[in-house]
Amino acid sequence: MSKETQEILEKRTGIVRLVGTDQKYHTSPVYITPKFEEVTKTFYVGEKSYKGKVESEDNEKVVVADGTPIRLTDHDSFRFAHLQTFNMESEEQRFLLELALADEMVASSKDEINPGVHRFYIEDKEKEADSKIGKNQRVFLAMEKLRSMSLEEMQDYGRLLQIFTRDMSRAQLEAALYDLALLKPMDILNVSEDKNSKHKIFLRKLVQADILKLVNGKYMSGNELVGANEDFAIEFMRDSSNNALITQWNKILKSSEPQAATTKSKS
Numbered sequence: 001m002s003k004e005t006q007e008i009l010e011k012r013t014g015i016v017r018l019v020g021t022d023q024k025y026h027t028s029p030v031y032i033t034p035k036f037e038e039v040t041k042t043f044y045v046g047e048k049s050y051k052g053k054v055e056s057e058d059n060e061k062v063v064v065a066d067g068t069p070i071r072l073t074d075h076d077s078f079r080f081a082h083l084q085t086f087n088m089e090s091e092e093q094r095f096l097l098e099l100a101l102a103d104e105m106v107a108s109s110k111d112e113i114n115p116g117v118h119r120f121y122i123e124d125k126e127k128e129a130d131s132k133i134g135k136n137q138r139v140f141l142a143m144e145k146l147r148s149m150s151l152e153e154m155q156d157y158g159r160l161l162q163i164f165t166r167d168m169s170r171a172q173l174e175a176a177l178y179d180l181a182l183l184k185p186m187d188i189l190n191v192s193e194d195k196n197s198k199h200k201i202f203l204r205k206l207v208q209a210d211i212l213k214l215v216n217g218k219y220m221s222g223n224e225l226v227g228a229n230e231d232f233a234i235e236f237m238r239d240s241s242n243n244a245l246i247t248q249w250n251k252i253l254k255s256s257e258p259q260a261a262t263t264k265s266k267s
Contacts, residue, residue, distance in 0.1 A: 004108035005046075005101050008122055011088040018100065019123045020082040021113050029081035030119060032103045036063070036074045043072060045095070046102040069095045080106075080120065097122070135185065142185035145192060146177055159204040160191050166208070199234040202250075209256050211249050221245075 008016065020026045035044040041052040043065045052063035052074065065072040069091040078099060086097040100106045100120070107113045107121040110128070149157070154173055158164025163176045181188050191197050203219065206212040212219050212226060219226040219233040227233025237246055 002108055002112075004112055007127075008101070008108060008124065009046075009094060009098055011124075014088050014124075014126055015085050016088065016097065016122050016124045017083055017085040018080055018106070018120045019110075020120055021107070021115060021118050025119045026082040028119075029079050030103075030105055031077040031079055032099060032105075033077040034065075034072060034099060035102075038074075043068070043074075044102075046098045048098070082120070138185035138189060139182060142181035142188035143178070145188055146174070146181060156197075156201045157188070157191055159208070160197060160200055161187060196234055199237050200230065202237065203230065203233055205253055206249055209253055211252055 020028075036042070036052075037044070041054070041063050043050040043052055045068075050065040050067050050072070052065050054061055055064050056062075057073075063074040078096065080096075080100050086093045088094060088097075101108060101122065104117060105119045107118040110121050110123065112118075113121050146154070146157075151170055151173075154170075154177060155164050157177060158168070158173055161177075161180065163180065164173060168176075177188070194200070203212070207214050207219075212221055214220075218228055219230070219236075226236050236242055
């Protein structure tokens, strides 16, 4: 069971509803049949199982599930349609919702929709509102973070987020970062919370300045391996026995920056 599905089924208040993922499903209900194992006479709804017992009904033998909040037999299928609501205070309604969510045609939320698979999704207005508020707050924090940055800090963030290139103007870089803050604010915020961001930025500067080479994911200094990947390269820089070499790289990096700026201004 996905986290989204579990959160929905744990609700005990409010109303959620089934919404068609496309207009063609707005007038086309579906009928969902619970999974039933004939040999063991067991019904499966989501991650729950219910043993069945054979009963006579209208001169016919049917298997009836034991312990379900609504009557369930091996002959039953249940109709689900666009804008059908489920009252989460009702045990019966939650059972029907769980039955719907157990079917591959129903997505647990709008964000989980796969158009090639899902015909319906569960709409939870309250949760969607909370999610929107949360995202708006994250956008605000990411914007505030960008506003307080110097150009160098923006360039560093741009390097980590694979946005910055040497020929970018400040306006272009700012625009790219602000666009990212609107769409994916956590990408900006995660950089500020990453304890390795300083080392990652330094690695990218070294590669950009051709002091290190990145070969098939490996960080190389000439023919010497600095790290088999970014994590190992960071450990290399943290090792105090490499301080002299890192200081040398830093000097080369700083001496190359004014020269790069002069070259750009001449062009």
